[in-house]
Amino acid sequence: MPVSNFSTVEKYKYLNGFQSYHESEAIPNTLPIGANSPQKPNHGLYAEKLSGTSFIAPRHENLQSWLYRILPSAAHLPFEKRDEFNITTSISQVPTQFRWDPFDLDENADWLHGLKQVGGVGSPATKTGLGIYIYAAGASMSPGHAFYSSDGDLLIVPQIGDMDIQTELGHILVRPNEIVVIPRGIKFRVGLPSGQIRGYILELYDGHFKLPELGPIGSNGLANARDFQAPVAAFEDIEEPGTWTIFTKYDNQIFSAEQPHTPFDVVGWHGVYYPYKYDLGRFNVIGSTSFDHPDPSIYTVLSNPTADFVIFPPRWLVQEDTFRPPWYHRNTMSEFMGLIMGDYDAKAGGGFKPAGASLHNVMSAHGPDADTHEKASNAELRPFKVGEGSMAFMFESPLMIGVTEWAVEECRKVQWQYNSESWVPLKRHFKPSVA
C-alpha cells in the first residue's frame, strides 16, 4: 500500500505567487541548507535538478527546481515507441474560418488516451510554435501510469469535470473555471474524483508563460500574482518493487518506459519551475468606462511571444454611443476560441456552444454574427452585465494555426455552414443621404 505523507485536508495545500521562489518539504529537514547537492542529501534521498530554461538564461527568465527524491528519474528501462496513440494527425494551413460543435465526451478513455490534437504550428523538435488539443475522459489514469510532455508547457483549461492531478511536486485539484499549467518535463497523473472530464489544452513548444505587463493600469489588476497556486511536496513511499510506466510525448509521438519504482517520490523541492493553477474567477477585469470596445489584450491572463491566453469573464458594459460587441476585424494574429460555460456575446446566433471551438486564422475576417449585429446596433445602452455565468477564452498567436485531419474530418464536428449562417446574412444599411 502506498504510504502518503498527507491527510485529505492537507492534500490540496498551495503556495501562493506567480514564479515566486518556493520551497516545500513533506518531511522536516529534507532540503539542504546553503547548498543544493550535498555529498549525502538528508534522509538518504537523491538530489535531481530540473531545468526549464537553458542554464545561462538571464536571471529573470531562469526557471529551474531542485528535487529531493527516493530514486532519481533516470532509473528506468529504455523508451519504446507506442504507435497505438494517434494524437497528432497531419496538419494543414488553411484560411477557412472554422467553428466546431461540442467535442464528444469519452467515458472509456483516461486523460492520456483521450487526447486529440486540433491545431498546431511549428515543431517541438526545433522548439517553435504550439499545439492545441482537446481531451475527453471517463476513467482515472492507472496509479501505475505517469505522463510528461517533452514537447512543451501544457496550459489545461477544464470544461467539464474536476481533475485530481498528482504531480511530482505535489497534488493539484483543478475544476472548470480554473486552469492549470504543467511545465515541460514534470510527470503527472490525472485522477477523476467526480466523473467525466473534457477540456482544452494549449501547449507552448517554446518558453514559458509570463504575466502581461500592466503599464498604465498600475501595480494591480488583471490576473494578480498572488492568485497563482503551486502544490506542496507530497510523495508515495512504496517499498515493494512493481511496474510503473512513464509515458512521454516526444516530437508529437508517444513513447513509454518502465521502471520498478513510483515516479511520485519527491519528498522536498525548491525553485521556480513548478506546476500551478489559477482560478479564472479571480481575474480583475478592466474595461472601457466611456466609449468604444477595447482590444481583447485587456483580458490577457498569461502571455508568451508564441501565444497569449485571454478570457472573457462576466463584466459590466457601460460604454455610451458604442457598438458594444467586438468589432468586425482582420488580424495578423490567429485566434482559437473555446467556451467553458454560458454564451459568448459576439455570437448571439447560438452556434458557439460550451465545449465547442472556433478558429479565425491570420487575416481571416470575422466578427459578430448577423443576429448579434442586429441586436447590438439597436440595443438600449444602459449599464449591462455581459457574460453572467459564462466564460469564453482565446488562445491568440501571431503564428498561423494549422488544423489537423482529425479536427477537419474525423471528429465530424465542423460546422460547414459557419460563414453562410454568421456573416453572409449581414444586411446592407447604406443610405448615402443619411448622416
Ligand SMILES: O=C(O)Cc1cc(O)ccc1O
Ligand atoms: O473575435 C473574437 O470574438 C475575439 C475578440 C474579442 C474582442 O473583444 C475583440 C477582438 C477579438 O478578436
Ligand SMILES: [Fe+2]
Ligand atoms: Fe477576433
